Structures are given as C-alpha cells and as structure tokens.
Amino acid sequence: MNPRPKAAVIVFPGSNGDRDIAExxxxxxxxxxxxxxxxxxxxxxxxxxxxGGFSYGDYWRAGMLARxxxxxxxxxxxxxxxxxxxxxxxxxxxxxxxxxxxxxxxxNNPPGFKHxxxxxxxxxxKQKSPWLTRVPRGMKLRWPMAHGEGNYYHPDGWDAIxxxxxxxxxxxxxxSIGNTAAMLDSTGRVFxxxxxxxxxxxPHIGSNDGALIFESAHDAVAQGLA
Amino acid sequence: xxxxLHNAGINMGLKPHELDHIExxxxxxxxxxxxxxxxxxxxxxxxxxxxxxxxxxxxxxAPYLLAGPGSHAGAVDVGEGWAVAFKIESHNHPSAxxxxxxxxxGVGGILRDVIAQGARPCLVMDSLCFxxxxxxxxxxxxxxxxxxxxxxxxxIGLPNVGGKTVYDTRYEGNPLVNAMAAGLVRHDGxxxxxxxxxxxxxxxxxxxxxxxxILGAAFASVELGEDTTEKRSHVQVGDPFTGKKLMEACxxxxxxxxxxxCQDMGACGLxxxxxxxxxxxxxxxxxxxxxxxxxxxxMEPFEVLVSESQERFLFVVEAAxxxxxxxxxxxxxxxxxVVGKVVAGGQFRALSQGSVVVDLPAALVAxxxxxxxxxxxxxxxxxxxxxEFSPPxxxxxxxxxxxxxxGIADLTNLYDHYDHTVGNRxxxxxxxxxxxxxxxxxxxxxxxxxxxxxxxxxxVDPYRGALAALxxxxxxxxxxxxxxxxxxxxxxHGPPSDPVENRRLTETIRGLADGLxxxxxxxxxxxxxxxxxxxxxxxxxxPMVGAIGVVDDVSxxxxxxxxxxxxLILCGTPLATPMTSAxxxxxxxxxxxxxxxxDLAADKRxxxxxxxxxxxxxxxFAKDAGAGGLLTALAKGCVRGxxxxxxxxxxxxxxxxxxxxETSGVAWVGxxxxxxxxxxxxxxxxxxxxxxxxSSGGNRxxxxxGESSVLDISVDALRKAFTANERGAA
Numbered sequence: 001m002n003p004r005p006k007a008a009v010i011v012f013p014g015s016n017g018d019r020d021i022a023e024x025x026x027x028x029x030x031x032x033x034x035x036x037x038x039x040x041x042x043x044x045x046x047x048x049x050x051x052g053g054f055s056y057g058d059y060w061r062a063g064m065l066a067r068x069x070x071x072x073x074x075x076x077x078x079x080x081x082x083x084x085x086x087x088x089x090x091x092x093x094x095x096x097x098x099x100x101x102x103x104x105x106x107x108n109n110p111p112g113f114k115h116x117x118x119x120x121x122x123x124x125x126k127q128k129s130p131w132l133t134r135v136p137r138g139m140k141l142r143w144p145m146a147h148g149e150g151n152y153y154h155p156d157g158w159d160a161i162x163x164x165x166x167x168x169x170x171x172x173x174x175x176s177i178g179n180t181a182a183m184l185d186s187t188g189r190v191f192x193x194x195x196x197x198x199x200x201x202x203p204h205i206g207s208n209d210g211a212l213i214f215e216s217a218h219d220a221v222a223q224g225l226a
Numbered sequence: 227x228x229x230x231l232h233n234a235g236i237n238m239g240l241k242p243h244e245l246d247h248i249e250x251x252x253x254x255x256x257x258x259x260x261x262x263x264x265x266x267x268x269x270x271x272x273x274x275x276x277x278x279x280x281x282x283x284x285x286x287x288a289p290y291l292l293a294g295p296g297s298h299a300g301a302v303d304v305g306e307g308w309a310v311a312f313k314i315e316s317h318n319h320p321s322a323x324x325x326x327x328x329x330x331x332g333v334g335g336i337l338r339d340v341i342a343q344g345a346r347p348c349l350v351m352d353s354l355c356f357x358x359x360x361x362x363x364x365x366x367x368x369x370x371x372x373x374x375x376x377x378x379x380x381x382i383g384l385p386n387v388g389g390k391t392v393y394d395t396r397y398e399g400n401p402l403v404n405a406m407a408a409g410l411v412r413h414d415g416x417x418x419x420x421x422x423x424x425x426x427x428x429x430x431x432x433x434x435x436x437x438x439x440i441l442g443a444a445f446a447s448v449e450l451g452e453d454t455t456e457k458r459s460h461v462q463v464g465d466p467f468t469g470k471k472l473m474e475a476c477x478x479x480x481x482x483x484x485x486x487x488c489q490d491m492g493a494c495g496l497x498x499x500x501x502x503x504x505x506x507x508x509x510x511x512x513x514x515x516x517x518x519x520x521x522x523x524x525m526e527p528f529e530v531l532v533s534e535s536q537e538r539f540l541f542v543v544e545a546a547x548x549x550x551x552x553x554x555x556x557x558x559x560x561x562x563x564v565v566g567k568v569v570a571g572g573q574f575r576a577l578s579q580g581s582v583v584v585d586l587p588a589a590l591v592a593x594x595x596x597x598x599x600x601x602x603x604x605x606x607x608x609x610x611x612x613x614e615f616s617p618p619x620x621x622x623x624x625x626x627x628x629x630x631x632x633g634i635a636d637l638t639n640l641y642d643h644y645d646h647t648v649g650n651r652x653x654x655x656x657x658x659x660x661x662x663x664x665x666x667x668x669x670x671x672x673x674x675x676x677x678x679x680x681x682x683x684x685x686v687d688p689y690r691g692a693l694a695a696l697x698x699x700x701x702x703x704x705x706x707x708x709x710x711x712x713x714x715x716x717x718x719h720g721p722p723s724d725p726v727e728n729r730r731l732t733e734t735i736r737g738l739a740d741g742l743x744x745x746x747x748x749x750x751x752x753x754x755x756x757x758x759x760x761x762x763x764x765x766x767x768x769p770m771v772g773a774i775g776v777v778d779d780v781s782x783x784x785x786x787x788x789x790x791x792x793x794l795i796l797c798g799t800p801l802a803t804p805m806t807s808a809x810x811x812x813x814x815x816x817x818x819x820x821x822x823x824x825d826l827a828a829d830k831r832x833x834x835x836x837x838x839x840x841x842x843x844x845x846x847f848a849k850d851a852g853a854g855g856l857l858t859a860l861a862k863g864c865v866r867g868x869x870x871x872x873x874x875x876x877x878x879x880x881x882x883x884x885x886x887x888e889t890s891g892v893a894w895v896g897x898x899x900x901x902x903x904x905x906x907x908x909x910x911x912x913x914x915x916x917x918x919x920x921s922s923g924g925n926r927x928x929x930x931x932g933e934s935s936v937l938d939i940s941v942d943a944l945r946k947a948f949t950a951n952e953r954g955a956a
Contacts, residue, residue, distance in 0.1 A: 013559050014467050016383020020650045052648070054381040057467025113380055115645045144647040146380070199647045204665055204780050206647070 004031035005221045008041035009049045010071045012094075017052030021088060021198040025049060028201075028214035030221075037069035046221045047084045048075065050091030052146075052196065062105065062149045063093035072098050084130055084217055084226045085190045089147055092183070092192035101183045101192045103154035103161060109175030113148035117206065118195050119170040120181045126163035129188035130220035134212040135166075141209035145173060145181075145195035152176035152183070152194070167193065189226070227255055234258060238265035238441060247596050252586070259576065259583045262528035263591055266441055266494035267501065270756050273595035276722040277754045280732060283739035284715075284749045291712065291748055293416060298342035298489065299409075300750020301416060302712050304673045304776050308666055309416065311345035312408035312675065314353075314716040314772045316755040320442070320461045321403040325370025329403050330378040330464035331536050336407040337382065337469070338490035338539070341476050344417035345409030348651050349664060350379045350644075352389040352405050353677045353716070353770045357398030359632050359951070364393075367401050374464075375405065376643040381466035382473065386644030387655050387662035390678050393632035396685070396817075399760040404716040404753070406677050406772040410666070415480070419489040421507035421568050426486055427548035428500065428511055428566035431555045432472045432538035434519040435496070438462045439534025442493065468537040468560070475558035476539055483554055484547025491538040497531045497591070499540035500566070501574045504588035507542075510573040511588065513566040527578040542568060602732060603725040609686045612810050612819035617882040621929065621937040624809065624882065625857055626947040629865075631808060634854045636865075636949045653777075657866065659786045660705035660850055663777055672780040674708035677772045678852075679716075683822045685766035686806050688730045690822040692737025692769050696745065697829035697890045699773035701850035704833035705893060706783045707840030708775025710745060715752035715771060720764025722756050730767045731756070738769060744826050778841055784848040784896075787867035788860075792846055792896030792922045794871055795905060797832055799915050800856055801889045802879025808853050809886030828891025828914075835912040836893065839905055847896030847922075855886035857937075860894050861927060865945045870924035875917075876932050896922060 007030035009022045022032035025047070032049075035041045041048055055066040066072060072094065079085055079100065087095035095101045108114060122132070122139045135141070151174045154161050158178040167182040174194075182193035197210030220226045227235075227249055235245045238261060248256055248264055256264065270276055286294050292309050293301040299313035317332030333350055340347045352375055357364030379386050384407070421428075439462035479485055487507065489499040496513065504511040515530045525533075543551045548564050555562035569575075574591055576584035587594075618624055628634055638657060646655035653663040653672055661676035678698045684691030700710045715738060720727035742749060752772075758765045777783060804810060805823040839845050847867075851859045864871055877884060891914070897905050902918055909916035927944060929937040 014381075014470055016381075016470065016648060020648065023650055053383055054467065054470070057381065057465075057470075059467065112643065113376060113645075114642050115647070116642055146645040146648060196647070199650055202650060202665075204653055204670065205650060206652070 004029055005046045006042060006044055007032045007047040007049060008035045008045040009051055010035050010037050012037040012055035012066045012069060014055045014057050015051045015053040017088060017198060021049040021051045024198040024201040024210060024214045028211060029218045035071055037071045040071055040074040046226050047217055048078060050085065050087035050094050052089030052091055055090055055094065062090060063097040066094045067098040075100060079187065079189055082226055084220065086131060087192040088196055088198050089194060092194055093149060095190060095192045100190050101185055103152055103183065105149050106151045106153050107149055108151050115144065115146040116173065117142055118145050118173055120167040120195060121170060123166055123168060125166050125184055127184060127186060127188035129166060129184050129191060130225055131191040131213055131216050132166055133219055134216045142207040143195040143197055143200045143210055147194060150174045150194040152180040231255060235261045235265065238262060239269060240265050244268060244596060251590055257583060259528040259531055260586055262441065262532050263497050263584055263586065266497055266532045267591050268595035272494050272498060274754055275595045276598045276600060276756060277731065279597060280735045283735055285742050286748050288712065288748045291750060292413065293343060295749065295751040297751060298419065299339045300712065300714055301343060301411065302750065302774060305671055306666055306669055307412055309411050309413055310408050310673055310774060311340050311343040311411055312406060312714055312772065312774060313339050313751055314404055314406040314714045314770060315753045316716055316718060317403045318401065318718060318755050318758055321367065321371050321401055322399065324461040325367045326374040327461055327463050329371040329374030331462045332403055332405045333375055333378040334464045334469050334536050335492050336405045338492060340407045340409040341473055342417060342488055342490045343411060344415045345411035346477055347384055347407050347409040348649055349408050349662065350384050350386045350405060351662065351675060351677045353679055354389065355392040355394065355397040355402035355681060355768060358393050358395055361398055364398055371401065371403055372640055372643055378464050378466045380645045382470045383648050385646050385648050385652050387646060387652055391633060391637060392681060394682065396766050399762065400758050400765050402718050402768055404770045406714065408675060418487050419503050419506050421487050421503040421509050421511060421542045423486060424509065424568055424570045425545050426568040427543045427545050427564045428513065428568065429541040429543045429548060429551050429562055430518060430565040431475065431541065431560050431562040433465060433468050433535055434521040434561060435530055435533045436521040436535045437525065437529055437533065440529055441532050442534040462534050462536050464536050471559045472537050472539065475555045475560045479554055484544035484551050486542040486544060488539060488541045491540055493534060495533050496540065501588045501591040503542060504572065504574055505592035508572060510569040510571040511566055512569050513576045515576050515578040517563050517565045519561045519563055527576065527583045531576060531584065600722045600728045601725045603729040606726065606729055609818055609820045612804050612814040612816055615813050617880050621857060621885055622939045624886065625861055625937065627812060628808060628854045628858045628886065629861055629944060629947040630950045631812065632951060634808060634858060635951050653780045654706060654783060659783065660702040661708065663706050663780060663783050665780045670779050670781060672777040674703050674706045674775050674777050675772065676702035677770060678702065679768050679770040681766040681768035682818065683806055684734060684768060686818045686820065687822045688733035688767040689737040690824045691767065692734045693741045693826050694822065694824040695769055695771045696741035697824060697826050698852050699771045700745065700829045700833050701893060703773055703775040704836040705848040705850050706777060707837055708777045709833060709837050710747055710773050710775050712747050712750050713771050713773045714750050715769060717754045718758050718765065718768040718770065719756050720759045727764050734767045734769050741826055745830060782840055782843045784840060784845045786849050786863060788847050788863040788869040788871060788896060788922050789867055790869060790923050793899045793902040793918055794873065794920045794922060795895045795897065795902065795916050795918050796856065797835065797895055797909060797914050797916045798828060798892035800884055800892055801887055802884040804883060805887050805889065807855065807886065807888040809855060809882065823889040825890040831913045832891045832893060835909050835914045839908055844897050844901040844905055845895055846898065849894045851892040853888060855888055856892050857885035861944050863894065864927050864941050865948045868941060869922050870926045870941050871920060871922045873920035873929045875919050875929065881936060
C-alpha cells in the first residue's frame with residue numbers, strides 16, 4: 001500500500017482552524033503535517049491547507065500580515081510545480097492578499113461576524129479543479145460559515161470572475177457579488193472558500209458534505225495529478 | 227497603625243478589623259505594597275471570606291471527580307481516558323462599567339483557568355442577565371457584552387455553544403455576566419498549582435504588565451455606585467491574539483520541558499499566583515519585580531504586584547530548564563522572563579531595586595483572611611400572592627405573548643454573533659437541543675453541558691429557586707441523554723452586609739447543597755460574586771448552575787426540533803395552580819407570586835427515564851418545560867422544526883396555569899409511533915406519569931380539551947411571534 005500523501009497545514013500565530021482542516025485531510029486519507037508559517041512545507045508535500053482563524057489577530061485587514069510569512073512566499077512556486085492549495089475562511093483571505101486568487105474579501109454587508117449553516121451550490125467553472133472532481137455541477141452542500149470579512153469583491157464585477165466561481169451561496173449572506181462563496185485560480189489548483197468544508201467532514205457534527213472536497217484532492221494525488 | 231497607612235488600607239477596601247489582624251499577625255506595621263497585597267487577596271472576590279464556611283455545605287466528592295474545588299477548574303472523568311475541566315466565572319462589575327472589555331476578559335479569564343488545569347479549551351457558554359431591552363442603557367450593556375464575548379471567543383477559536391439570557395428590570399445597572407468554559411485533558415495530563423523544589427525558577431509568561439485592572443478584585447467586592455464609571459481603570463483590556471499564542475505555548479509546555487506548577491494570573495495578578503502557589507506547596511517564593519516585563523514606565527511595586535493585566539501565566543520550572551522554558555514561550559511569540567525562585571520557608575517576598583518591599587507569610591496572604599460573619603435576618607420578607615385574574619378562553623393570545631417575551635423569545639440573531647462550530651466537536655449547538663453536546667476526539671462518545679439560573683424564582687424563595695435551577699439543569703441534560711454528574715456554580719448575590727441579603731445567600735447555598743445531595747452529585751468549584759447592587763437595590767439572588775453529563779453515543783441525541791409523524795408524549799405532572807412564572811408575571815403584572823413550585827425528585831425520575839430511552843435510541847424529540855411552561859416548550863419545538871402538532875387532552879383545573887405554569891419534572895417527548903407503548907411502559911417503571919397526547923404533523927398547533935378547541939394556530943404565526951424581537955439584545 002502506498003503511504004498516505006502528505007498534506008501540509010500552515011499554522012500562523014492566531015490560526016484556529018488548523019486542527020479542523022488537518023482532521024479533514026486525515027479523514028480523506030492524507031497524512032497531515034503542521035508547518036510553522038516561519039518555515040516551508042516539506043519537499044514531498046502534495047497539498048497545502050491554509051487554515052481558518054484570526055492570523056495575527058486580524059487586528060488589521062484579515063490576512064494582510066500572513067501573506068508575508070515564508071510558508072506563504074513558497075506557495076507560487078509550489079503551485080507552478082503542480083501542487084494543490086486550499087484556503088478556508090481566513091485562509092481564503094490570505095490567498096487573496098497573497099495574489100494567488102483574484103479580487104478582495106471585505107467587511108460583511110450587513111456588517112459583523114456571522115455564524116450560520118449555509119447551503120452552497122456547485123457551478124461549472126472554466127478550468128476543472130482537482131478539488132472538485134467529486135462535486136457535480138448543481139450539487140447543494142451544507143457547510144457552516146463563520147466570518148466577518150467574507151464579502152467577495154472584484155473591481156471588474158461578476159462577469160470577470162464568473163468562470164472561476166465554483167460555489168455560490170443559495171442567498172446572499174455577506175454582500176458578495178454574485179453570492180460568491182469560493183474562488184479558483186486560473187489553473188484550478190488553488191481553491192479558496194469562505195464557508196467551512198473543513199467543519200463538515202463528520203456526520204455527527206451536522207454535515208459530511210465537506211468530505212467531498214478533501215476526497216477529491218486525495219483522488220487527484222492518488223492518480224498522480226498533483 | 228499610622229493614620230495615613232490606615233486610611234490607605236481602608237481606601238483599598240480593607241476593613242478596620244482586617245488591618246488590626248494584619249498588624250497583629252505580622253507583629254509590625256505592613257508596608258504600603260503589603261497593604262495592597264492584602265487588599266487584593268483578602269477581597270471578597272479572592273478570599274470568599276463571607277461565603278467560604280457556607281460553601282462547605284455543598285458535597286464535593288465523587289469517584290469520577292478528578293479535580294474538585296480549589297483546583298484551577300474542576301475536572302470529571304468522561305471516559306476513554308479523557309477528563310473535562312470546566313468552571314464558571316462572573317465578570318459582573320467590569321461589564322457594568324465597560325461592557326465589551328468586561329465580558330471579553332471574563333471569557334479570557336475563565337479560559338485560563340481551564341488551560342491552567344492542562345486542558346485544551348473546547349467551548350464557551352454564558353449566562354447573562356440584563357435589564358429590559360426597552361431600556362437604552364441596558365441595551366447598550368447587552369450589545370457590548372455580546373460583542374465582547376464574541377470578539378474574544380471567536381478570535382481565540384472557541385465555539386460558543388449556548389447559554390441563557392434573562393431580561394429583568396431588577397438587573398438594570400448591575401448586569402450579570404457569567405461565562406463558563408470547558409476543556410479536554412487526558413487524565414495524566416492534569417496540572418497543579420503546587421510550587422515545589424527549593425531553587426526552582428519562577429517564570430512569567432504572557433502579556434507585559436500594565437496599570438489596567440489595578441486592584442480589580444477589590445473593585446468587584448463593593449457595590450456599584452455613582453462613581454462607578456470613574457472605575458474604568460479597574461477594568462482590564464483583553465487581547466485574544468496574545469491569549470491564543472499564550473494558550474498554545476502553555477498547552478505545549480509540559481513536565482518534559484521542566485514544568486512543575488502553573489497558575490494563571492487572574493484576580494490580583496502576580497500576587498495571587500505567587501502566593502497561592504507557594505502556600506499550596508508549603509514553600510516560599512521570592513519575586514524580583516524588576517524582572518517583570520512592564521508595558522509602562524514608572525510603575526510602583528504595588529502596581530506590579532496587583533495589576534490584573536490579562537493574558538499572563540506564572541510557572542514554577544525546574545531550575546536547570548528555566549532558560550529553555552523562556553525560549554519555548556518566545557518561540558510562540560510570547561514574552562517570558564525568570565522573575566523569581568522557590569525558596570525554603572513559607573514567605574512570599576517581593577524585591578524591587580534591591581530592597582524587600584513585601585515579606586509576608588504566603589499562607590497568611592493566600593488563606594488568612596478572617597472570615598466575615600455578617601448578621602443574618604431571621605426570615606425573608608414575605609412575597610404577596612398573585613392578584614386574581616380570570617383565565618383566558620383561548621390559549622393563542624397568551625402563547626404568542628409568551629413566545630415574544632424577552633428571555634423566552636428566539637435568540638438566533640444573538641447567537642449568530644458567536645462561532646458555534648470551530649473545533650469540530652459541536653454535536654448540538656445553541657437552540658438545537660436543551661443542552662449543548664460535544665463529542666470526544668475520534669469517538670462517538672461525548673458530553674453535554676448546560677448553564678441555567680432561576681433568579682426570578684430565587685427572588686421569592688432562594689432555597690427553592692436554587693433547587694429549581696438544579697432541576698432545570700438535570701432536565702436539560704436528560705433531554706440530550708446525559709445523566710447529570712457534576713456542577714460548577716456561579717453565585718451572584720447582593721451585599722452580605724445587608725442582613726436580608728445575607729440570609730438569602732445562606733438560603734441559596736443551602737438550596738444548592740441540599741439539591742446536590744438529593745441528586746447525589748458534587749460541585750467541582752465555582753465562583754462567588756457578592757455586592758451586586760445599585761442604588762435601586764440588590765439583584766435577585768442568582769445562582770447559576772453549569773452542569774455536565776456524559777453522552778454514550780452522540781448519534782442517538784434527540785433534537786429540540788419537532789419532526790413529522792411522532793407520537794407526542796407528555797412526561798410529568800403539570801400543576802394547575804398559581805406559581806411564580808413568566809406567565810404569572812405577564813398575566814398579573816406582578817413580578818412574582820408567593821409560590822415556587824419545585825420537586826427535584828420528580829426531575830430525577832424524569833431524567834432516569836429520558837436517559838434510558840435515549841440510550842436505547844427511542845427518542846427523536848425531547849424538550850423540557852422551563853420558563854414559559856409546557857405549551858411554550860412545545861411551541862418552540864414546532865417553530866424550530868417548522869412542524870405542527872395536534873394534541874387532545876382532558877384535565878382538571880385552570881387551563882392557563884396548566885399550560886403555562888412552571889413546575890418540575892415535566893417534558894415533551896416525541897417518539898416514532900412504534901416506540902410509544904414501550905416508552906409508556908418504561909415511564910411507569912421509572913415512576914413518571916406519562917400520557918400520549920397526540921402527534922406531530924401539518925403546519926398548525928392545535929389543542930383540544932374534551933370537545934372544545936383551546937388552541938388552533940399556524941406554526942408560521944408562532945414563528946413570527948418567536949422571532950419578532952430577535953434583535954432585542956444584539
């Protein structure tokens with residue numbers, strides 16, 4: 001049997017979703033390793049998770065400081081070589097700040113932190129994503145959202161991003177254009193998502209719908225696609 | 227004692243007889259910093275001097291109790307090698323003055339108690355009492371408190387999984403903010419505060435020390451007055467980012483890295499941590515105040531000693547590993563410094579600029595406060611019976627009124643400010659069941675927690691009100707299949723210097739003690755907050771009960787949401803007589819009636835039945851009748867499940883008291899029809915009266931008694947009433 005592929009979870013000071021995403025990787029068949037944001041992921045890492053939380057306290061714009069961490073600076077090269085990256089919640093904010101995903105995530109409208117179980121619907125995207133092979137178009141998934149800065153914005157509007165939006169909320173939760181709940185980069189290998197698939201991988205705690213994401217990535221790695 | 231020194235002591239909150247006691251015990255006059263040390267440590271908040279002997283009435287032992295009163299946080303064995311450490315703490319006075327920071331630091335403080343026990347925190351709950359939402363100041367306080375709890379808890383990454391919020395004019399100006407935290411620790415991972423090993427290092431870790439919260443413990447021990455807002459400098463400021471870094475650094479700092487003992491710096495800060503650790507270990511501690519990391523220049527030694535700056539821990543570390551320990555904390559981005567050492571003898575000493583500024587017996591500081599025996603009134607003032615009023619013919623109007631009543635009405639919008647799911651343990655969060663349910667790592671086993679208080683009943687009869695709170699906690703846990711196993715208590719009372727209030731305190735504690743004995747469970751520790759009063763008077767006695775129980779299999783936990791096609795069974799015996807209740811208050815316009823209906827034995831029988839049936843997987847819906855009575859409980863189940871129900875019921879007595887009265891041992895159960903007979907048979911065996919009264923389905927809630935319809939209303943109308951004031955608090 002092949003050893004479990006390595007999934008690196010970057011831990012910033014203030015991260016609090018690192019355990020949740022590591023558990024989700026583990027359930028999908030990965031061997032999760034925590035990587036201090038001051039270091040870089042091990043060379044044989046196939047998948048990187050940027051967790052939720054309040055990196056550096058989010059006392060400034062969410063994700064603004066975390067992008068400068070060495071572990072983040074190594075990501076463009078990792079993606080260029082075929083690596084897969086997922087950023088959840090604060091992780092999505094960090095990926096956007098780092099320029100790995102387009103647009104910006106700003107203050108919710110109406111303002112304030114909000115926790116809610118939400119329904120997202122899968123959309124067809126231009127580039128097939130290894131994160132979504134188990135998620136057919138039109139599928140509805142139930143994940144919790146928990147954020148104060150998840151209002152997705154792009155200066156060129158919905159048309160500029162529509163091809164890269166894999167999930168939309170079933171109703172507008174936070175002011176995001178086009179109800180955008182997630183975003184892919186042009187390769188499909190970088191996946192940012194505002195609600196939490198990493199908190200929906202255990203049927204006892206509300207939903208198992210998030211498992212599809214991590215299992216898709218595991219398929220991709222097992223098939224040598226990452 | 228010199229008059230100026232005497233006055234300084236009085237200004238810090240010490241009493242004349244305490245000053246005399248200090249001088250006599252020391253055989254000399256204390257120094258000014260020494261007086262500050264006593265003022266903090268002998269405050270009510272730290273010393274429990276008015277309540278300690280009465281608290282000892284409560285049972286404190288059980289075979290599964292791994293850490294009891296006197297520990298950082300009590301801990302119970304929940305199986306599979308895990309313990310849950312949990313504790314309640316109040317931050318009432320700080321929240322009255324600065325709601326956001328008062329509440330935020332309440333959360334931060336209770337988390338550090340759990341962390342000090344070695345446990346990784348996994349949830350926060352709260353019990354809040356505010357003035358009515360139509361009062362602007364109360365609304366300001368409520369909004370600030372909710373934002374503060376959310377701001378700290380969300381950022382540090384802990385789910386807020388439920389609680390209780392009460393709105394009552396009697397809390398105007400003196401809100402109650404009680405936060406409970408729980409954490410998981412392996413049995414062999416628990417930590418001690420016992421300082422050991424002469425020569426070992428005392429290591430400070432966390433935020434630097436500032437002037438915030440100077441003598442906050444003493445501030446918490448006087449009544450709120452007109453100058454209260456001037457007391458903002460007594461309120462601490464929270465920093466969840468530092469708290470998070472400190473939490474991770476502390477939890478990864480174990481005996482293998484040289485850890486001997488630890489204590490968080492909460493009330494009375496450095497002084498409390500050092501003197502208590504020394505006293506517990508029967509050793510002395512020398513502190514070098516010049517080594518303490520400071521955030522401001524020119525701080526006086528006494529300020530450094532009693533500052534309550536947040537996010538700080540004190541450790542005793544093996545001498546040879548002290549330098550490595552400091553590096554460990556710095557790796558996590560946490561300031562750390564060696565600030566002292568363990569010495570022989572039993573003195574707590576502090577040195578500044580080469581001279582000894584404090585040299586006191588640690589045991590005298592930590593445990594030596596003379597007990598205060600306040601005079602007690604012989605009896606409590608009587609409460610008038612509710613004035614007569616005629617019963618309504620139809621239950622619809624009063625039911626809609628009950629559902630929209632602040633404290634009963636939906637709080638979804640309030641709870642949506644809190645993260646419920648971070649950490650991947652939440653099986654049932656706020657509003658999803660009568661208690662929160664969390665699962666253990668990698669297991670179907672879990673534990674349930676609830677927090678409740680019945681101040682409105684205690685205002686009439688503190689003894690029976692305390693019993694009622696224990697009863698409600700028992701029912702809440704039973705509704706998720708967890709037998710109650712232990713509690714942490716948060717006692718919130720008026721000033722014991724008032725003989726009537728002091729009598730009430732005795733009655734409350736006696737009620738808790740007798741109730742715990744009747745249930746056969748211990749208290750694991752808790753908190754006492756006295757002096758909750760304003761110029762308008764004292765708050766109602768408000769003991770909060772945080773209770774825990776084990777859930778064998780989280781997949782069998784019923785919901786508080788009604789599903790379709792269930793047989794609806796009412797368990798227990800409702801009383802059709804006037805009793806203190808939300809209904810009585812609304813219908814009569816009087817705050818309370820003279821009768822508090824409570825029967826803990828009935829709650830215990832009901833709990834035995836529910837737990838047994840839930841463990842067998844028979845129960846789909848369970849909801850206990852609490853504030854608002856049994857009809858309100860059923861209506862909430864309808865709204866949450868978007869499901870109607872049809873009930874047919876014949877009974878004696880007044881319709882309104884029957885459906886809205888608040889008594890013990892009553893709950894609704896929904897089971898699949900094939901289980902109904904078996905459930906009724908089990909109820910008989912358990913000594914619980916149970917009646918199959920109808921079934922769920924449709925989109926209306928309809929009730930017939932005999933041939934006449936007493937309620938027929940759409941679930942949509944119920945939902946509208948339930949959610950109408952949703953923005954009340956937040």
